Amino acid sequence: MAYVYVNLVLKDAEKMAAYRQKAGAALAKHGAKPLVSSPQQTVIEGQRDETGIGxxxxxxxxxxxxxxxxxxxLAATHALxxxxxxxxxxxxA
Incomplete structure (x- = not known):
């Protein structure tokens, strides 16, 4: 197994909604599944740049x-x- 961590600081909710409509099929094409998604993150040790959707x-x-x-x-999906x-x-990994 391999894991991918995504941090997205939302700027455009409409584009995010359009992306969400396509994201599931894009992930399924490569055998991926989301394990966890959170609208906010809390850094519990150290410092990092701004966090958003994790x-x-x-x-x-x-x-x-x-x-x-x-x-x-998937270029258009990633562009969204x-x-x-x-x-x-x-x-x-």
Whole structure:
């Protein structure tokens, strides 16, 4: 298994709503499922930049996670997410 952590500081709720309509199919294409999603995060030790929506995704493999983020067929879907806010995606593997 491979895990991906997403932190998205929301800037445009309409674009986020449009992204959410497509995100499930985009994840399923690469065998991923969301494990947890929270509209807010709390840093309990140390410091980090601004937090927003936090999501942890589970992929069957590291290659599947990399294929999801670089899939040319999902470029428009990823563009919606990027337009929705400031996003950082971290592969935990």
């Amino acid at each position: 999501v942890i995704l589970e992929f069957p493999t590291v290659d599947a996670a990399k294929a999801w983020i670089s899939d040319p067929d 997410r990027r337009a929705a806010g400031d996003c950082a995606i971290t592969l935990l």
